[in-house]
């Protein structure tokens with residue numbers, strides 16, 4: 075079963091006269107372990123597609139199967155459960171400012187209150203070391219650089235061993251060098267775990283990390299190009 | 302292919318390579334942590350509160366304010382009721398006669414003195430002591446100012462009132478124009494205990510009569526009277542000449558030890574005409590308290606004051622929780638996006654409000670104990686902290702914070718994980 079299988083997906087915002095279709099007949103498959111980049115002009119619907127696949131928004135029409143679950147008609151509880159199996163990386167790091175790097179990463183493990191505290195902390199620490207932040211565990215986001223914060227985000231997205239990583243322009247807020255570092259780190263970490271990635275990016279410099287690039291235009295997935 | 306198969310060649314590869322990576326495994330628990338359901342959100346709430354000291358302090362101040370206000374209101378309320386009961390609580394008799402029209406002992410309707418003699422006819426009754434109550438003008442012997450004082454007239458040998466100092470004074474009080482002064486009376490009367498210690502018995506003016514202050518007793522001021530003078534029935538009437546000698550205000554009935562109080566009460570009831578009702582000591586106290594609680598606006602005023610304190614406190618806590626959520630909407634939305642259910646976030650808000658309840662209550666309680674002492678010293682009211690009142694206020698403030706939390710929680714709906722990307 076493919077981690078992502080989207081078929082003839084349509085999505086519209088608004089009602090009545092204000093109704094605007096932003097996704098039209100989108101079909102997209104991401105295979106196990108695959109790194110797929112989603113590009114396209116602003117407003118073409120990339121983020122919308124990502125929120126539907128990430129179960130952050132209700133699916134209206136078509137089919138959207140993620141990690142073996144059909145999301146059309148899925149209840150809020152099912153969507154929450156699915157989100158726990160997905161690692162999210164946002165454009166802005168979205169770390170919690172009052173928590174240390176380690177505590178932020180551990181938040182992805184606290185959802186499962188059964189895991190002992192010590193194990194959570196150990197796993198979070200190991201994951202931070204894996205993203206190159208050993209020694210920075212006890213810093214709060216305010217005391218980390220932009221690139222370091224995104225690495226914490228990567229650690230948080232991966233620490234619970236998700237079946238899929240979704241990222242929306244994770245390098246947009248970073249300079250060229252740290253953007254490249256973050257993109258490659260994410261790709262490497264996911265690859266080593268066999269975790270598929272669907273990443274939206276405008277950044278042509280990181281297209282090289284992709285197994286496949288899907289371009290979107292005006293709500294349609296227009297081309298599937300090899301990088 | 303591309304660079305993905307040769308990660309070691311990447312110029313950006315982090316120093317820490319794959320060797321350090323932990324194996325990705327789904328989180329599996331070995332032993333369940335009981336209480337994690339509530340403790341984890343509570344810890345999260347605490348970390349969030351702690352991060353913003355100024356906000357935390359203002360929230361604590363808000364709760365403390367409510368705690369203080371409610372404590373003061375309840376304290377005053379019970380002090381007033383206690384003080385209104387002061388005179389009755391020193392009465393030493395099993396049964397009492399009072400005119401049913403009297404709303405309270407301190408506002409008596411006339412009771413025929415003959416009822417006391419009638420009561421003596423009932424088997425088991427050893428004493429039936431008429432007690433006279435009135436307000437009169439007291440001339441402060443130090444500065445000549447005039448204060449209202451309560452006069453209590455009764456047979457000092459009857460022991461119908463148990464007040465410290467009274468026993469030894471009974472012979473002196475039998476003398477013409479002799480009175481005893483309540484040491485707990487407010488200082489406006491002229492610091493009489495000090496004066497008495499200095500000079501011994503001295504003359505004072507009560508209404509238009511000079512009387513001799515022959516000793517000190519201990520009763521305590523009440524809501525109706527800032528001070529008390531005790532005297533014999535005869536001396537009472539000498540001061541208050543306009544009073545009908547055939548009427549009294551209250552009759553205290555003492556029974557022979559071992560007498561069945563309920564049976565004596567029934568007997569008395571059966572012989573008393575409708576202008577006298579027969580009450581036990583507890584019934585008289587309850588009747589008096591009921592009057593102060595219901596017939597006067599006092600009960601309402603203090604309940605209203607307490608409610609205001611709680612409402613203001615709730616609004617403050619709500620405001621702080623609400624703006625806290627508003628300021629952290631992105632963070633709450635992030636939590637929702639990574640798989641936290643709304644219930645978890647609701648527990649965070651609830652925990653925050655209850656943490657504030659505790660953090661505001663404890664210093665509020667300490668401050669209040671101090672304030673009680675200051676106020677009691679200034680007003681001579683019996684203001685004391687009781688465990689029961691502390692528990693009641695804690696429950697009220699806990700409820701207040703929980704209500705604020707429930708209201709603020711609605712704001713969580715605005716945290717939409719779909720806005721995160």
Ligand SMILES: Nc1ncnc2c1ncn2[C@@H]1O[C@H](COP(=O)(O)OP(=O)(O)OP(=O)(O)O)[C@@H](O)[C@H]1O
Nearest residue numbers: 087088096114115116117118119120121122123276
């Ligand atoms: N919550 C929303 N309500 C209404 N319209 C929306 C909403 N979110 C997005 N849109 C509209 O839907 C269209 C697609 O938006 P989307 O964010 O998916 O594009 P995008 O490809 O991610 O663009 P960008 O590259 O600028 O991020 C846009 O026209 C946008 O204005």
Ligand SMILES: [Mg+2]
Nearest residue numbers: 120121122722
């Ligand atoms: Mg977008």
